[in-house]
Amino acid sequence: MRTPPAHVAPPDRALKRRRLTRITLASAVVAALGASGIYIAGAQAEEVDVPGRVQAEAFAEHSGAQTEGTGDTGGGRNVGWLANGDWLRYDNVSITGVDLAARVSSHNATGGTVELHLDAQGGQLLASFPIAQTGGWQQWKTVTAKASGVPTGAQTVFAVMKSTSPSDFVNLNWFTFGPPAGTSPSASASASLTPTASSAPSATPSASPSSSVPPTAPAGGWVPVDQAKWNKELAAFNALKPKAVPPGTTRVPEFHTDCGVANSAADDPIVLPGLSGASHMHTFFGPKVDAFTTTDKLFAAANTCNAPGDKSAYWTPELRKDGKPVPIKSMRVYYGSRVKDPSTVKPFPPGLVVVEGDAKRQVDTPKNAGSNQFWCAGSAEIGRSADGNWPRCAPGGNLIFQLVFKDCWDGQNIDSPDHKSHMGDPVNGVCTGKYPVAVPDLSFMVNYESLGGDGLSLSSGKPSSMHGDFMNAWEPERLADLVKSCLNQNAKCGIDTTFAGG
Numbered sequence: 001m002r003t004p005p006a007h008v009a010p011p012d013r014a015l016k017r018r019r020l021t022r023i024t025l026a027s028a029v030v031a032a033l034g035a036s037g038i039y040i041a042g043a044q045a046e047e048v049d050v051p052g053r054v055q056a057e058a059f060a061e062h063s064g065a066q067t068e069g070t071g072d073t074g075g076g077r078n079v080g081w082l083a084n085g086d087w088l089r090y091d092n093v094s095i096t097g098v099d100l101a102a103r104v105s106s107h108n109a110t111g112g113t114v115e116l117h118l119d120a121q122g123g124q125l126l127a128s129f130p131i132a133q134t135g136g137w138q139q140w141k142t143v144t145a146k147a148s149g150v151p152t153g154a155q156t157v158f159a160v161m162k163s164t165s166p167s168d169f170v171n172l173n174w175f176t177f178g179p180p181a182g183t184s185p186s187a188s189a190s191a192s193l194t195p196t197a198s199s200a201p202s203a204t205p206s207a208s209p210s211s212s213v214p215p216t217a218p219a220g221g222w223v224p225v226d227q228a229k230w231n232k233e234l235a236a237f238n239a240l241k242p243k244a245v246p247p248g249t250t251r252v253p254e255f256h257t258d259c260g261v262a263n264s265a266a267d268d269p270i271v272l273p274g275l276s277g278a279s280h281m282h283t284f285f286g287p288k289v290d291a292f293t294t295t296d297k298l299f300a301a302a303n304t305c306n307a308p309g310d311k312s313a314y315w316t317p318e319l320r321k322d323g324k325p326v327p328i329k330s331m332r333v334y335y336g337s338r339v340k341d342p343s344t345v346k347p348f349p350p351g352l353v354v355v356e357g358d359a360k361r362q363v364d365t366p367k368n369a370g371s372n373q374f375w376c377a378g379s380a381e382i383g384r385s386a387d388g389n390w391p392r393c394a395p396g397g398n399l400i401f402q403l404v405f406k407d408c409w410d411g412q413n414i415d416s417p418d419h420k421s422h423m424g425d426p427v428n429g430v431c432t433g434k435y436p437v438a439v440p441d442l443s444f445m446v447n448y449e450s451l452g453g454d455g456l457s458l459s460s461g462k463p464s465s466m467h468g469d470f471m472n473a474w475e476p477e478r479l480a481d482l483v484k485s486c487l488n489q490n491a492k493c494g495i496d497t498t499f500a501g502g
Contacts, residue, residue, distance in 0.1 A: 095155055101142055116158070123158065233480070283316055354470045393451040401445075
């Protein structure tokens, strides 16, 4: 999951400064009223426990959430910086009636909804809370909704944020799931008011796939692989005889595909499936992509990638110069291996989708920051932008970014709630533990028609928000041949099983 920096929405300068405004206003109010003896709930305030409430910050897992001291009645903390596509998971929730409530605040005129789903992000819809502007990020209002039913026993509930706004649109303080039933229905018997730092799944995912989510769904919690289809593809791969590697071949496990720009759109069919225009702008490589694209549809779509059999989709946030899109010079996707023994690498499972990077990470990346770095290809870096985040390249070169994906798979799921947790990194060069299956290591190499410098931004914000998405739609026999002949044999290939030397 993402790291702690503020959930920033770059397109909206007013909202970008929201966190600072909150802190400044809170400090001013406390300073003005403290001497008068009026009590103001702050970040360190003791929370008032009210029977029947599930505190929003008592989530078991999340995507996109941060907590802060609340100014609402009762003190404690609230969850903030919530935008479209963010979600919170609550375990062991007792639903005791159809009358539900949520304590919310908003300073976004667009508004949206907070949907409650059972078992998974895309599971059965329990209820929807309408979100409208309340007058400020600490101006609280209780909104109500009717549950579609009252399921018995402890439930797993996902609160999913839905909005057409590209910015944060809601804060949450608490929920009630019907009247108190003797004891306070807790989000978890052992839940702490301080959320867990890690959202990585356990060896057995706690949010197991719901039967209401079909295996081909691009979102909705843990999506299991089609085991019969995967077993068939794996058997064909294991039976495949690799091509002989000729003398002079470079001994590097590698092949690649070169892809042209297919289209640009404010869509993301992995993170925000079915929600047209709900994302920041993406540049799509390979096929033309929209919010309704699925891996199954890709096989029949036209594709700009030149590797035979590659029908996959790849995308990154749009790079802009003074607000205008920067043209793409080239886009190459390398398929390689980072494990000690590349002969252990298997093809991608059918339907795999993966996101790498964090669109919500908004931190400065000065020279030598070590991660999420744009750099100069073909010429030297001769300086930095005024904010230090972007290199300036000498004439003859161009701006480039390399994004490396994880290459160990959990062997069970083709998607996960954050679209990342079904993938992991090698440990001492071996895929093991929660992620035992080695698959090809993707590496996006995106070259831009730009010398860098001032005026640059990603549609998702700072360079640190650079990220990439992958939908696997390789024809199985083509991918199997490349993996078996090139990666497994530690041999360098091009766009097919033609070996390369030098």
